[in-house]
Amino acid sequence: MIIANDTQPMFRKPLLETPFHARARELSQIDSYIPWAGYTTVDVFTTVEQEYFAIRNATTLYDLTPMVKYRIAGPDAERYLNRLVTRDVRKLKPGRVAYCVWCNDDGRVVSDGTLFRLAETEFRLCAGERHLDWLLDSAIGFDVSVEEVTETIAALSLQGPTSYAVLKNFGMGGIETLKPFGLRVVEVDGIQLTISRTGFTGDLGYELWMDPAHALAVWDRLMAAGKTRGIRAIGSQALNIARIEAGFIMPEIDFVSAEHTIRVARDRSPFELGLDWLVDFESGHFTGRRALLAEKSAGPRCRLVGLDIEGNKPAHNALVYTNRKGNREIGAVTSAIWSPTCKRNLALALIDAPHFTLGASVWVEIYLNRELKWERRMSEARVVEKPFFAPDRRKITPPAER
Amino acid sequence: MAQNFDNIVIGGGHNGLICAAYLARSGRKVLVLEAADRLGGTAATRQFAPGYRASCAHLLHLMPRALIEELNLAQHGLALAASSMPTTALSLVGKPLRLDAIGPGSIADHSSADAASYPAFRARLARFAAALQPIMAGKAPRLGSDGWSDRLALLGMGWRVRKLGRADMRELLRILGMNIYDLLEDQFESPLLKGALGFDAVLGSNFGPRSPGTVLTWIYRLAAEAGAGDTGLAQPVGGMGALADAVAKAAEAAGATIRTGAKVDRILIENDRASGVRLVSGEVIAAGSVISNADPRSTFLKLLGAEYLDTGFVRRVQHMRARGLVAKLHLALDDLPDFTGVDKAALGGRLLIAPTLDYLERAYNPSKYREFSESPALEITLPTVNDPGLAPPGKHVLSAIIQYAPYTLDAGWDTGRDALAERAIATIERYAPGLRSVISARELLSPVDIEREFNLTGGHWHHAELAFDQFMMVRPVPGAAQYQTPVAGLYLCGAGCHPGGGVMGSAGRNAARQVLKQAA
Numbered sequence: 001m002i003i004a005n006d007t008q009p010m011f012r013k014p015l016l017e018t019p020f021h022a023r024a025r026e027l028s029q030i031d032s033y034i035p036w037a038g039y040t041t042v043d044v045f046t047t048v049e050q051e052y053f054a055i056r057n058a059t060t061l062y063d064l065t066p067m068v069k070y071r072i073a074g075p076d077a078e079r080y081l082n083r084l085v086t087r088d089v090r091k092l093k094p095g096r097v098a099y100c101v102w103c104n105d106d107g108r109v110v111s112d113g114t115l116f117r118l119a120e121t122e123f124r125l126c127a128g129e130r131h132l133d134w135l136l137d138s139a140i141g142f143d144v145s146v147e148e149v150t151e152t153i154a155a156l157s158l159q160g161p162t163s164y165a166v167l168k169n170f171g172m173g174g175i176e177t178l179k180p181f182g183l184r185v186v187e188v189d190g191i192q193l194t195i196s197r198t199g200f201t202g203d204l205g206y207e208l209w210m211d212p213a214h215a216l217a218v219w220d221r222l223m224a225a226g227k228t229r230g231i232r233a234i235g236s237q238a239l240n241i242a243r244i245e246a247g248f249i250m251p252e253i254d255f256v257s258a259e260h261t262i263r264v265a266r267d268r269s270p271f272e273l274g275l276d277w278l279v280d281f282e283s284g285h286f287t288g289r290r291a292l293l294a295e296k297s298a299g300p301r302c303r304l305v306g307l308d309i310e311g312n313k314p315a316h317n318a319l320v321y322t323n324r325k326g327n328r329e330i331g332a333v334t335s336a337i338w339s340p341t342c343k344r345n346l347a348l349a350l351i352d353a354p355h356f357t358l359g360a361s362v363w364v365e366i367y368l369n370r371e372l373k374w375e376r377r378m379s380e381a382r383v384v385e386k387p388f389f390a391p392d393r394r395k396i397t398p399p400a401e402r
Numbered sequence: 403m404a405q406n407f408d409n410i411v412i413g414g415g416h417n418g419l420i421c422a423a424y425l426a427r428s429g430r431k432v433l434v435l436e437a438a439d440r441l442g443g444t445a446a447t448r449q450f451a452p453g454y455r456a457s458c459a460h461l462l463h464l465m466p467r468a469l470i471e472e473l474n475l476a477q478h479g480l481a482l483a484a485s486s487m488p489t490t491a492l493s494l495v496g497k498p499l500r501l502d503a504i505g506p507g508s509i510a511d512h513s514s515a516d517a518a519s520y521p522a523f524r525a526r527l528a529r530f531a532a533a534l535q536p537i538m539a540g541k542a543p544r545l546g547s548d549g550w551s552d553r554l555a556l557l558g559m560g561w562r563v564r565k566l567g568r569a570d571m572r573e574l575l576r577i578l579g580m581n582i583y584d585l586l587e588d589q590f591e592s593p594l595l596k597g598a599l600g601f602d603a604v605l606g607s608n609f610g611p612r613s614p615g616t617v618l619t620w621i622y623r624l625a626a627e628a629g630a631g632d633t634g635l636a637q638p639v640g641g642m643g644a645l646a647d648a649v650a651k652a653a654e655a656a657g658a659t660i661r662t663g664a665k666v667d668r669i670l671i672e673n674d675r676a677s678g679v680r681l682v683s684g685e686v687i688a689a690g691s692v693i694s695n696a697d698p699r700s701t702f703l704k705l706l707g708a709e710y711l712d713t714g715f716v717r718r719v720q721h722m723r724a725r726g727l728v729a730k731l732h733l734a735l736d737d738l739p740d741f742t743g744v745d746k747a748a749l750g751g752r753l754l755i756a757p758t759l760d761y762l763e764r765a766y767n768p769s770k771y772r773e774f775s776e777s778p779a780l781e782i783t784l785p786t787v788n789d790p791g792l793a794p795p796g797k798h799v800l801s802a803i804i805q806y807a808p809y810t811l812d813a814g815w816d817t818g819r820d821a822l823a824e825r826a827i828a829t830i831e832r833y834a835p836g837l838r839s840v841i842s843a844r845e846l847l848s849p850v851d852i853e854r855e856f857n858l859t860g861g862h863w864h865h866a867e868l869a870f871d872q873f874m875m876v877r878p879v880p881g882a883a884q885y886q887t888p889v890a891g892l893y894l895c896g897a898g899c900h901p902g903g904g905v906m907g908s909a910g911r912n913a914a915r916q917v918l919k920q921a922a
Contacts, residue, residue, distance in 0.1 A: 083709050105712035105881070105888075137717040141708025285674065287712040290888060 015040045018065035019154040019215030027233050034236060037129070037150075039066040042235040049340070051238035055201050056341050058230030059162045061222060062239055064155035064207060065215075068130050073122040074144035081115065081123060084138050086270055086292070088283030092117045097181045097196050101270050101278055102134075103288030107295055108258035108267035110134055111251055112275075114198060116183055124149075128251045134259060138287065154215040158222065159205030159242075161391075162229035164399035167195075167206060169225035176398030178206075191218065200239060202246025204393045229402075244337045244346060247306060247386030249273060254304060254334040254348055271300040272350070274386070302331065303356040306388060309345040309364055309381040314338050318364040320349055324378045326365055330355045333364060339388060346388050347381070358383055407433040407659075409917060410679055410689040412666045412705065413857075413896065415443025417910030418695030419649040419660075421895040423473050424914035425693075426656035433687065434650075434658060435679065437665035437857055440643065441650050443695070444856050444863055445905045447643030451843030453794040454734040457642035458847065458856075459863065460783050460801045461487075461752065464623075464906040465645075466539065467631035473652040480648035484788035486634035488751035490744055491598035492833045495757075498743050499594045512592040523589055530574050531624035533562040538629060538901035538908050541884045541916060542874040579870075582616040583759050593758040601756035601779055605805065606863050606904070608727045610766030611759050615870045622868070626906055635752060637788050642905060649907075665857075669694070669705045669892060676891035679705075691891040693917060695910070697858055697865035698878040698898040699724060704859075706889065715888055718879035723872065724898075726849030726861030727769055729807035731826050733800040734793070734843035738784065739834040750787040755780040755829060769806035773813070774822050777829055779805045797842075802826060809849040809861055819846050865898035874900050885913040893917055 016039045018024075024042050032044040041063060045051060054060045072081060082089040085100040092098050094117050101112040111134075113127030125135075135146045158166065167175050171188045175195065178184060183196040191214045199205035210218055223231060243250070251257055258267035269292060270279050279292060309315050320331040331351035339346045347364070355362055360383045368375045393400060409425050411418045414436030422432045440446050445459045462482075470480070488507075491499040500508040510517035536558070543555035563571055577585055582603035586596040600611040603620035610616075627634075638644040650660055665682040669692050678688035694701040699719055702708075708716045741753065756762050756779040765775035781803040786793045793799050804826050811818045823846040831837040849861030858865065866878040875883050878898040885893050895913030897903030 079709060084713075105714040134713065137720075138713040140713075140716050140720050141703055285710050287714070290674070290712075 016151075018063050019212040020063045020065065020156070020219055023216065023219050024063060024233065032235065036236070037066040037068055041066060042233070044235045044237050045233050048237045048241070051232060051234035052241050052340060054230060054232040054234060055160050055203060055238060055242045057161065058232065059158060059160035059166045059226050060232055060234040060238070061219070061226075062157040062159065062234050064157045065153075066150070067155060068127050068148065069150045069153055069155075070125040070127075070132070070135060071122070071147050071149045072125060072135075072144060074142075075121060076142040076144045077121045077123055080139060080142040080144040081125075082284055083142075083286050084135070085115065086279045086283075086286055086288070088280045089115070090283070094119050095183050097183050097198050099278070101273075101275055103270065103286075103292065104258045104267075105288060105291065106258070106267070107269050107288035107291030109255060109270060109273060110258050112249070116196065118183070118194075129257060131257075131259065152212070154210050154212040156208045156218065156222070157199055157205065158208060159199045159201040159203055161204055161393055161400075162226070162402045163205050165401045166222060166226040166229050166231060168401065169229075170222055171225075179397045180395055193218065200246070200248055201242040202248070202387055202390055202394060203242065204391075204399050240335075241337050241340070244335050244348065245339050245341060245387065245389035247348070247388060249304065249348065250335070265301075268304070269295055269300065271295060272302050273304045300353065302350055302352045304334065304348055304350050305356045306384045306386040307333070307347040307349050307362070307364065307381040308384045309347060309366075310379045311366075311377070312338055312345055313366050313368055313377070313379075314345065315347050315364045315366045315379070315381075318347070318366050320351055320381075321363045321365065321378075322355065324363050324380070326363065326378060330362065342388050344388065348386075351383070356383060358385065407431050407687065407689040409433070409691050409693055410435060410687060411693045411695060411895065412669075412679065412701075413437070413443065413695030414441040414646070414650070414660060414662065415695050415896065416445050416646050416649060416905055416907050417896050417913075418443075418693075419646055419653055420469065420473070420907045420910035421693055421695070421914045421917070422658045422660070423649055423653035423656060424911060425917060426653050426658035428914075428918050430918075432653070432658040433689065434653065434660040435664040435666055435681070435687075436660070436662045439663050441660070441662065442643045442646030444852065444858065445642040445646055447641030447792075450732045450845040451734040454732075454797070454799050454843065455641055455792045456732040456785065456799050456801045458730050458852070459642055459905050460637075460785065460803070462636045462638055462642065462645060462905055463634060464626040464630055464904045466629040466906070466908060466911075467633070468539075468629075469907050469911055473649060475645070475648045475652060478648040478651035478655065480645055481639040482633065483637045483639045484750055485636040486632075487637065488748055489598065489635070489754060490748045490751060491594050491754045491756070492741065492744070493594050493757050494832060496594075498741075498748070499592070499598065500748065501595075501598055509592065509595055512594055513590070516590045516592045516595055519589065520595075526570065526573065527621065527624055528628065529566060529570055530621050531628045533566055533574075534621060534625040535628045536562065537874065538626060538906075539912070541912055542877065542900040544884060545875050577617045578621070579614060580617045581612050581614050582620055583611040583763065585617050586611075586759060597756040597758045597761060598754050600759045600762050601754050601781070604762065604766070605781065605803070606728055607869070608723065608725065608769075608867055609869075610763045612763055618870060619868060622902075623904070626901070626904065626908075629908075637783070637785055639789055639791075641785065641789070641792055645905065666705060668707070669701075671706075671710050671889065674710075674890065676889055691893065691917060691920065693893040693895050693913060695896040697724065697860070697862075697896060698722060698882065698894060699859040700857060701894060702887070706892065710889055712888065715879070715881050718881065722878055723867040723869070724860035724862045724865060725809040725867075726852060726863065727806050727808055728863060729774070729804040729822055729826075729849065730847040730852070731800075731802040731804055731823060732845040732847075733802075733827070733841050735798040735800055736840045736842050738787070738798050739800070739837045739840060741834045749784050751783075753782040755782070755833060766806050769808040771812075772808055772810050774807045774811065774818065774825070775805070776825060778807070778822075778826055780826065780829065782830065800830075802830065807848055809853075811848070815848040815850045819848055819851070822846060822848070863897070864903035865896050868902045877902070885916040
C-alpha cells in the first residue's frame with residue numbers, strides 16, 4: 001500500500017519522501033533530486049567528485065529506503081526461493097545474505113537482488129525494481145507469504161574504508177566479527193537495527209535496516225559518530241561511479257528485465273550478463289533451469305564484459321566495433337566512467353560472440369561534444385577482468401579501524 | 403518396486419485406455435492406474451439407484467471410426483444398441499421438430515423457407531467440418547517452430563481451407579469468429595430450429611449462444627462427428643461404460659496391465675525426468691515415462707507440483723479456464739414418460755429443451771452471477787428405450803444434461819443440488835406431463851460432484867474450456883500443447899489436450915503417437 005500523505009492526494013504529490021528526507025534536504029546544496037522507485041532521492045548533494053572520493057577514502061551515508069523490499073515467510077519459504085532464484089538457497093544459512101538473479105521460463109533475467117535469510121523460514125528480498133506480480137505467481141503451489149515491505153523499513157548504506165570505525169563510535173559493539181555478506185540484529189540504546197555487511201560500492205561497508213520511526217535518530221547519530229572520520233551524505237551519481245568500478249550491474253541500465261522487454265532478444269540470460277557463478281544447476285529445479293541448460297550447451301550469444309578504453313573520455317552509449325573503420329558492429333556500452341581510483345577509462349559493454357573473450361581488442365565509437373560541435377572518436381579497447389576495483393579491505397575481518 | 407514398466411498411464415478414462423492400448427500394441431509395457439473401482443472416467447456407466455444404471459457422458463458420436471477399427475473394439479465387445487439416433491426439439495407451443503444431420507427432418511412443419519435452405523446450409527457446414535477434421539487426427543502444430551512437421555501441418559491447414567474455394571473460404575472466415583445466435587438469426591426463421599441448432603453450439607461449454615466463438619465450437623463438434631463416420635449419435639449396449647470396457651480389453655489383449663482402485667498421489671521426478679508414480683497407498687511404481695489422463699491442473703499442480711515447473715508455465719496452468727457449467731440428472735422411472743406430441747420412436751433418440759435462442763441465452767445469464775438457470779436447457783436421453791438392460795425389467799432411465807449449472811454457486815451445491823434437480827424435473831414435466839409420478843429415484847451430479855466423483859478439477863467435461871484461446875496449439879496451455887510437458891518423460895493424454903473432450907478418444911490416440919516417438 002502506498003500512501004503519499006494523509007492529506008495530499010497522489011496526483012498532487014506523486015513522489016514519496018523517505019524517512020531521511022528532512023536531513024537530505026538540509027544537506028543538499030544544489031537541489032539535485034531524482035525520482036527512484038517512487039521516491040524523491042538526492043542525485044548530488046554537493047559535487048560528484050567530493051562524494052565519490054568520500055566513498056573511497058572516508059565514509060558515506062546513502063539513503064537506501066527506495067530499494068524495493070519483500071518479506072517472504074512461511075514453511076515453504078526456502079523451497080519457494082530455491083525454485084525462484086538460480087542459486088542454491090538451501091545453502092544460505094540464517095544470518096547470511098546472497099546476491100542472486102531470478103529468471104523467467106526462457107532463462108532470461110527478470111531481476112537481480114540481494115536475499116537476506118533472517119530466520120529459518122523468513123527472508124527479505126531487496127531489488128531495484130518492483131516485481132511483486134512475478135513473486136506472487138511464483139508462489140502458486142507453495143505455503144508461503146510474499147508481501148512488499150518497502151515502506152515499513154528505512155535503510156541506510158554506510159560505505160567506505162572508515163565505515164567500521166564509524167559504527168564502533170556509533171556504539172555497535174561486536175560488529176568486528178561480522179563477515180562480508182553477514183547479517184545480524186543489534187540494539188543500540190533501545191534502537192533495534194538489522195545490519196548487514198553488504199553494499200553496492202565494492203568497498204568496506206554496511207547496510208542498516210530499521211523502523212522508519214528511528215530513521216532520523218540513527219542518521220543524526222551516525223553523522224555525529226562519523227564526524228572525525230570524514231562522513232558525508234552522497235547521492236546516486238557518486239554511487240554509480242563506485243558501482244561500475246566494482247563491476248555491479250543495474251536493471252534498466254545494463255539489462256532490461258525480461259518482464260519489460262518487448263522486442264525479440266532484448267532480454268538477457270545470467271550467462272549473457274556474466275553471472276554464470278550465480279547459476280547452480282545442482283540446486284534442484286528453478287524457473288528457467290531447463291532453458292539455461294540448453295543455453296549453456298549452445299553458449300551465450302553475447303556477454304556483458306568490462307572494457308578498458310584508451311583515452312580519458314567516458315564512452316557513454318558508445319557502439320562497439322571490430323575495427324577502427326567501424327564497419328562491423330558487435331555491441332554497445334551500457335555503463336561508462338572515467339575511474340578516478342583506477343585512473344582508467346572503463347565501461348561495461350554487451351558484446352556479441354565471439355568477440356567478448358578476455359583480452360580481445362575491440363573499438364568503441366565515442367561522441368564528444370566540443371562546445372556543441374560533435375566529434376566522433378574511434379578508441380581501441382580491451383576486454384578486461386571485472387571487478388575493476390576490489391580492495392582487500394572489503395573482505396578483511398575484523399576490518400581495519402582507520 | 404515390483405515391476406518396471408515402460409509407460410504408466412494415470413487415469414483409466416477412455417483417453418487413458420486408448421493411449422495405453424496403442425502403446426501396448428506397439429510393444430510397450432504399459433500400466434494403467436485408475437483411482438476409481440471402475441474404468442471409464444466420466445464415460446463410465448454407474449449404478450445410481452438399485453438396478454438402474456446411467457452414464458455421465460451419455461452419447462457416442464465423436465469417436466473416429468478409424469480408432470474403433472484399429473483397436474478392433476467390436477471384437478472386444480463394443481456393440482451399438484442404437485445408431486443414427488434422431489434429435490427432437492421439444493416445444494410447448496406446437497409440434498416438436500425432428501432434426502436430421504443431412505435431410506430436412508420435419509422442419510417443413512415449422513417453416514417451409516427453413517426446410518428449403520437447411521440442406522444447403524448443412525452441406526456447407528459439412529464441407530467446413532471436413533476441412534477442419536484432419537486437424538484432430540494429429541498433434542497441433544507448434545507456432546514459431548522450425549520443425550518440418552509443424553510447418554507441414556500449418557500449410558496443410560491453410561491448404562485445406564484454401565481448397566474450399568473462394569466463396570466457401572470467405573464464408574468460413576466470415577463466420578468462424580461469430581456467435582451462433584447471429585449466424586442462425588441470419589439463416590433461419592423457426593425459433594425451434596434455431597434453438598436446437600444453437601444448443602449444440604454451446605453444449606458443454608461456458609457459453610451462451612451470443613458468446614463469441616460459438617460458431618467455432620459448433621463447427622468443431624461437426625468436424626469431430628465427421629471423423630466418426632456415418633453412425634451419427636449412438637449408444638453402446640451396456641451404456642458408455644461398455645466402450646471403456648472394450649478399450650480395456652483391447653489394451654489387455656495387447657499386453658497392458660490395468661489396475662483399478664489405484665489412486666496416484668504423486669508423479670515422481672528423478673534428475674528432472676518423470677520416473678514413476680507413488681500411489682496413495684504408498685506403493686512406488688517406476689516407469690520410463692508417465693502419461694496423465696488427469697486434467698492438466700490436477701496433473702501439474704497436484705500430482706507433479708509447482709516446484710518442478712517454471713513460474714510462467716504454472717501461471718498459465720492456474721489461469722486456464724476449466725470451470726464446469728453442466729450438471730447431470732439421472733432419473734429412475736417406473737414407466738416411460740409421455741412427451742407431448744413425441745412418438746415412441748423418437749424417445750429412443752435425443753430430446754432437446756431449448757425452444758428458442760433467447761431461452762438458451764436466458765438460461766445462460768444466471769450462470770454469470772453464480773446462479774443456476776431457472777429454466778435450464780436440457781439434452782435428454784432415455785437409454786433404456788434402446789437398451790432395456792440398464793434398468794430392471796419394464797423400468798426406465800432418464801439421463802439429462804442440464805445447462806447451465808455453474809461450478810461456483812453462490813447458494814452452495816449442498817442446497818443447490820436438490821433445488822436444481824427440482825427445477826430440471828419441473829422443466830421436463832412441462833413437456834412430459836405426469837413425469838413426476840413415475841420417478842422412483844433420482845441423482846443430480848453438480849459440477850462439484852463431477853469434480854469429486856471423477857477427480858476432475860473444476861468439473862468441466864472438456865477438462866479445459868474449449869475456446870479460441872485454449873485451442874489447438876495453445877491447448878491446454880502453451881508449453882504443453884503437443885502432449886509433451888516441460889518435464890521430460892511426462893505426457894498428457896486427456897481431454898484437456900488437443901483436440902479436446904467429449905467421448906472422442908483422439909487425444910489419447912494422438913498422445914500415444916507422441917510417446918512412441920521417444921525412446922521407452
